[in-house]
Amino acid sequence: MVDYPLDLLALQVFAGLALGAVYVLLALGLSLIFGMLGVVNFAHGALFALGAYVGVFLLGTGWNFWAALVAVPLAVGAAGLLVERFLVRPLYGRPVDDPLLLTFGLAYVVVEAIRIVFGKQPEPVETPELLAGAVFIGVGYFPLYRVFLIGVAALVVLALWLLLERTRWGLILRAGARDPTILRVLGVDVGRVWLLVFGLGTGLAGLAGWLAAPLQGAAPEMGVPVLAEAFVVTVVGGMGSLLGAVVAGLLVGVTYSMTSLLAPEMAKVSIFALMAVVLLLRPQGLFGRPGGLMA
């Protein structure tokens, strides 16, 4: 094996964390929606792409990156509210494959709609000026935008943690993940909770899409590989576990990034190998627990 200088390896770990930050945002949304509603949202990748394109659209009308950063998750989250209210809600109480098929089909509709409106060609997205260039992080220079990405993901995780552990709403969410019926008996309109959770989860997917756009541009099918990887993250972390989504997101990001350096042709396979190993050792995932939200 070739010898790699330590600082190069360290930088690669950082690159993995930045990649992982995108996975974390996606997997948090997937896990919230699965943990609370029991719905596996196959449209999550398409909503990731939608986030990138809503941002592209807003830039086109003269908005800047930062304004779009606020507006995109709100817009995609609002789309999520409509999807839950009018498409997913009628399927509660039906077999689990019904909402699964619905979101699977919805993913195609969203991607096709993006193609019709924006064309099939990818759209480049520039890194905002403020975040262009590199910054010295001890072991070497690292793209500032990726540091920003890690920072945003950390803020989102912190905000979500505070929401869950410190607020009345969080208590409702933690209880609702375990026993929605008792919440209803105690007067909570659980349907409204599910609606808002779906909006929150899809809003995070939109945010992730817009954050990823400067790295890779926007392309209608950009959500496809990312969705597969986000599912790997939720399976590794444990379906429905938010702590699992964070730890596994970073782990998968670093695994991907390290193998891209050491054995590039193995990079894609490596994360599935990681998933296989975790499943063999811990079938419920690293932090999985039936019906558990947040360890």
Added chain:
Amino acid sequence: MLEVEGLSAWYGASHALQSVAFGVAEGEILCLLGRNGAGKTTTLKAIMGLMPRRAGSVRFRGEEVLQRPPEARFHLGLAYVPEERRIVPGLTVRENLRLGLIAARNRQDEARALDRIAETFPRLRERLDQQASTMSGGEQQMLAIARALMAEPRLLMLDEPSEGIMPVLVDEMFDLFARLRRDGTTLLLVEQNVELALNLADRAVVLDQGEVVHRAAAAELLADAEVQARYCAV
């Protein structure tokens, strides 16, 4: 307070309740008796709004609630402690108690409600920050009742609260029920422990195979060995 008329309910195609009718007057304890499978739990679930297929009439405090969701019935002052208790695992005792008031209209009084409950349930006061799922079955039952009382309901429905619980705790619990009645809470109590229940209750309704087969004053049924043997033997 509560008038149930022609109440039917189904599990899939199976007709579990057939035109059940009874009333609960304000301030009384009514106990609902009957063998295993008679339909007692189903009756409470239907009154709370947890039976998807139901028909008939449930009037609570003058309002028809049959078509209304459980949360609406809660806001009218109806509380339900299911037989499985449903303490939420992963939450502390305090968090479980807070759930009892989480949807209530005036939540400013959370601290006061917690104080009031801690006074009524000294065993819980010492365990407020303990994981609820680590407590004994009896303590969990007490917690489930305490949680239902957080919002000061007008009518409290309890499904076999004494089942599988140490006698000392059962006595404590029944003392509590008597105190609740004195303080103005109405109780609808489902019990397997017939003697204990009839000694406490004002009136009794007996179910069998999803139908009401007997209504009597509690003292009267307590003396009626024949009806007890026919419908209440376990």
